Amino acid sequence: MSDGFVQNGSTAQQERPSIWKRMVAKCGIDAPLVILMLKGTVAPTVGLAMYQADSVARHFSTIGYLIPIMSILSIPVLPRARFIQNLLVTSLLTCLAAAISLLAMWCAVKARENTTHISEAHSNGPVPGSTVSPFNAAASVNMGVWLFFEVWLANTFRAYLPQYFLPSIIFSIFINVTATYGTQYANMKQAESLITHLLESFFVGFGISAATNLLIVPLTSRTIVMKVMAGEILGFKSALQAQSRYMTSLSTRNWFGGAHALNDLDRRDDSCNSPSDTTPWTEADALENILSQVTGLHAKSEAELRYAKVEMTWDKLNAKDLETICHLQRRILHPILGMKSLSHAANRIEKRGGWDALQDREREQWYWILDKVCGSAQRLQEGMILGLEESLYNLGLGKRPASTVKSDIEANGFHHTSREKDMVSHLESMIQQYLAERETTLKEWCASNGLDRSSQQNDAAQMDDGLHQQHLAQLYLVLNLEYLSITTAQAILDLVKFAESKVNDGTMGRKRLIFPSWKRLRKWARDAVSREDSNLDYQDYSTRSGTVTVSLSGLLPASKNPEHAPPVSTWEKVSDKFRIFMNMFGSPESAFGFRVATATMVIAITCFLRNSQQFFIKQRIIWGSIMVAISMTRTAGSGIYGQFLRFGGTALAMVASYIVWYIVDQHTAGIIVFFAITMFLYHYPLVKHHDTIVVPMIGMVTVILIVGYELQVKKIGIPLSISNGQVFHPLYELAPYRLATVLGGLGVAFIFTYFPSVITVRHQLREDLGTSLYLLGNYYCSVHQTVSLNIRGAEGDPGDKMSPGRRLHKARSRLFTKEIIILEGMKKHKKFMAWEPVLGGKFPQASYDRLIDHTQRMLHFTTMIYHVAESFPNFPTPTGVQSNSDTWLNDFKQLVISLELSSRDISAALSMISTAISTGRPLSPFLTAPEPVNLYQLLKKSDRHILSSARVCEPGYAAFAVIQVATSLLADDLKGLLCETKKLVGEENFGVDALTLRDQT
Known part of the structure; x- marks a missing residue:
């Protein structure tokens, strides 16, 4: 065996991959990526090549x-689903632009x-049938006002x-073109000709894109969801392997320290400047990295699932099945993520010097139970x-291997055929075996540590003993790991x-035509025109537009207006509606649109x-x-x-335009071929890094503008090309002109980013942090309310939209999603900070990072508490063992009631901290963090025998134990x-320093 391993190793060294293969692997290039790059090349290449037809050139x-x-x-x-939604909105906006332009x-x-x-001379316009007239001041003023309004509306x-x-x-492209030439038309027939030709060119492009998307290597959201789900299951497998290490x-x-070490997990250093360096932990870091990847996959799965549910497709699993799989994967993810709490606890114990081991026996017992567990x-x-x-394999997310390694099967105690048929019973038996061993x-x-004796005694001195508290902390960590x-x-x-149920009921036996329900289609239509900041992919969209913004409207109860009492009379109720328009025009989004306009x-x-x-028309200043x-x-960075x-x-x-045009000596066929190659290469960053599409999109549009214009001139001739008022430039002049106009536009954009006022990324980071803490306080409170309803059985019918449990679950899910989005957005802010010039003192980046x-950690621990409430009723018990679950459930209810009181204090503290950070005002004096409820003392009061070893x-x-660790x-x-x-x-200081006042006077 060892000789074979050495031989394989030497062979692998001799057969080292080539430079090309290593480069491909490093860039993450695979067959699906190349296919998508080829697919993206088709539409612009066809659009450019079709213009070489005489009828197309004559028409457009x-x-x-x-x-x-x-x-x-x-x-x-x-x-497909994303494309259709995007195409529908694009078509509607194009038609709206045409209608506004006509007006x-x-x-x-x-x-x-x-x-x-007096009569005016006319000359040829940009399209057939749209002759233009000389300058008219009144027409220009009208078009200028309308352009300002249209740009404000678009942004x-x-x-x-x-x-x-x-x-x-x-x-924006449509309204800029119509505003440029709209000043020169003397009648509506000429204006309608321009609008008609623009609509035709736009929709022909949309049609080519639609045909490419639907007919050439169709890609559905369902396909992406199923691949991501498969990757998530494989990620769970990798996470479990990393968890084992x-x-x-x-x-x-090193869990133990010297004589001054802290013995209790609950005791905390009074200083926030406690040492932060701990011993490197490679295994914990590896697990953290894998869990981050799995979490990203799950977020992508949930984001794409809402599109997959509205697709009509030919497949086995319907939309409800996919939704169930996603829910089950989320239930797997939560406890795996919860394992990070053990790392946090271990690091904090180490920071504070470790536990105090007066005897070697204490160390041996702790490491013994760790090895056993x-x-x-x-x-x-x-x-x-x-x-x-x-x-x-059963869900069709992966292909079952043709053969299985016998050693792996025998090591797990059952054969391949039984594994296919009896996996449920096998896993159940392993769980029962684990429960018996842990008991x-x-x-x-x-x-051995005297916990059973101490629980049967009512000795306050012993309860406060440091060694006993240390044993309790150890027990909580062990139970946390086991749970x-x-x-x-x-x-x-x-x-x-x-x-297995999907296999048994025949679902996985054959494919069928799957239609979305009308309910799902109505929900999709409603979501398509609503703000998407309750969806996990909103962060990617918002980053493309510049700044992640999360709206709190409609999520939390409406707060009282200190300037307006609730409307009572009919006039007050009617006039109150007008305030909606006032708020809209005064919103940050409207202010941003005004700045851009x-x-x-x-x-x-x-x-x-x-x-x-x-000059504006001739030199293409419209660019x-x-x-x-x-x-x-919105932000400067x-x-x-x-x-x-x-x-x-x-x-x-x-540079790419020069290569495409001149490398083939300006031959049309060769230009189109190299144009296609350029589009192919540009689609690599577009497909691979879809959250940063600015460079590939601006690059492809620029190449089309330059090369497409030159091919147009080559096809229809210079006289017709300059009939639109634009001066002809050969490509070696046109490309620098394009760069110069873009640079000029960017220069103006830069100036108005800072003038008349500026919103810096640092300012936005502070506001977002305040919003995040406010959301966290509400999420923490909603989690405890959810736990209370679940434990008391008061959540109502889950199928009833108006039931307390259903409404609270919806609110909690939206709060959690918004919190995740804003936390990810703050990571983007940190990247953008490097692009902002710093004036004055340095930004306290380290404080904001902490x-x-x-x-983030408080969000994680709060989610752990919810996971306990969700999983507690289904916690398995050893077979044949009589459980005292009724007794425990009653005591658990009392525990939840006490936690609700503590949750109010924590939510109130988070609200005050949020307000201080958002406004920059000092905190109230003498504000302290609320202490957690001593769950041990609480349970001891309810039943003094409740914590016995039995x-x-x-x-x-x-x-x-899990709740104790989390809290x-x-x-x-x-x-x-x-x-x-x-x-x-800082903190408010309401006192007066008499000495300072005397010096000032």
Whole structure:
């Protein structure tokens, strides 16, 4: 065996992959990626090539290059459901732009008629049938006002619904073109000709994109969801393997310290400046990295699932099945993520010097129980891994291997055929075996440490003994590990049962036509026009538009207005509705739209002045005004970052245009081939890094503008090409002109990012942190309310939308999603900070990093508490063992009641900290973090025998331990959060320093 291993190793060294293979692997290039890149190449290439037909060139004249541009901006490589939604919104916005443009040009035509009393000379326009007239001041003023309104409308829409960033760009292109030429039309027939040709070119591009998306290698959201789900199950397998190595490493940690060490997990250092460096923990870091990847996969699965549910498809699993799988995977993810709490506890114990071991026996007993518990958990993990593999195959998410390694099967105690048929019973037996082993181990350990004796005595001195508290802390950590292992196995068992049920009922036997229900279609239509900040992919959309914003409206109860009493009379109720429009025009989104419109008019104004109108049209200054309209963002850092990317992307595209045009000596066929190659390469970052699409999109559009225009001139000739008023430039001049206009537009955008006022990323980070803490306080409170309803059985019918449990679950889920989005958004803010110039003192980045870390951990511990409430009723018990669950359930109810009182204090503290950070005002003096409820003392009061070693294996005991660990760690983070906030904003000082006043006088 060893000789074969050495031989294989030497062979692997000799057969080292080539440079090409290593580069491909490093770039993450695989067959699906290449296929999508080829698919994305088709639409712009067809749009550019079709213009070489005489009938197409004759019809579209000088605007034919807009066809491939529109085919790119509609993104044909999107999954089908996303593409259709995006295409519908794009089409509606294009039609709206056409309607508004017609109204604007009608106003301009009427203004010209009322101010012109002599005949005017006419010349050829941009499209057939649209002759243009000389300058008219009244018409230009009208078009200028309308352009300002249209740009404001487009960018307010973009800020409010960032998922439609690209449709708003298409809207901006349309209104800029019509505003430029709308000043020159003397009658509506000419204006209608331009609108008609623009609509035709836009929708031909959309049609090519739609045909590419639907007919060429169709990609559905369902396909993506199922691949992500398969990756998530494989990620669970990797996480369990890493978790096994992590458990092995627990016995290598230094849990014990010197004589001044802290003995209790609940005791915390009074200083927030406690040492933060701990011994490196490779296994914990590896587990953390894997869990981060799995969490990302689950977020992607949930985000794409809402599109997969509205697709009509030919498949086996319906939308409800996919939803159930996603729910079951979430139940697996929660306890696996909960294992991180053990790392947090271990690190904090180490920071404070470790436990105090007066005798070597204390160390030996602790490491003994760690070995026993971890060994049993590792054997259970082997069964979990087999269960994950079986569910993967039964659900059709992976292909079952043709042969199975016999040694692996025999090692797990059953044959391949029985594994396919009896996986449920096998996993159940492994869970029962684990429960039996843990009971023996726990009772023996409790007896050896005197916990069973201490629980039967009512001796206050002994209860406060440091050694006894240390044993309790150790017991809680062990029970925490066991509870999470058991609930993970139970969640995997539920997934295996579901997969087996789908096989048994024939669902996986054949494919069928699956239609979305009308209810799902109505919900999809409603969500398509609503703000998407309650969905996990909102963060990606919002980042493209510049700044992540999370709305609290409609989520929390309406607060009282100190300036307005509730309306009573009819007039008050009617007039109160007008305040909606006032709030809309005064919203941050409207202010952003106004800023962009003002910046756009700085360039576009030259189109509406007599001495500069022809220069604006001839030299294509419209490119600069469009760039202003699409490149500005709400914060300075993200705006500068995006402007740099747009300039770099344009410069790179200019070089690519030279290569495409001149490498084939300006032959049309060769140009189209190299154009296709360029589009293929640009689709790599577009597909691979879909959250940063600025560079590939601006690059492809620039190449099309330059190369497409030159091919257009080559096809229809220079005389017809300059009939639209634009001067002809050969490509070697046109490319720098494009770069210069883009640079000018970006320069204006940069100026108006800072003028007349600036919203920095640092300011936005502070506000978002305050919002995050406010959401966390409400989420924490909603979790405890959910726990209370579940334990008391007062949640009502889950199928009833108006039941307390259903409404609270919906609110809690939205709070959690918004919290995750805003936490991810703050990570983006940190990246954008590097692009902002620093004026004055340095930004306290370290303080904000610590505040964000405290917030993330508190969110994690709060979710752990909810997981306990959700999984506690289904916690398995050993077969044949009489459980005292009724007694434990009653005591658990009392525990929840007491926790609700504590949760109010914690939520109130988070609310005050949130207000201080959001406003920058100092905290109230003498504000302290609320202490966590001593759950041990609480349960002792309810039943003094409740914590005896005879009860240590009760489900409630383990649930109590997990909550004890979570609340202790949460309170510790809350104390650190409050301490760090005091250092950042300070405390109010209502006293008067007499000595200071005397010196001042």
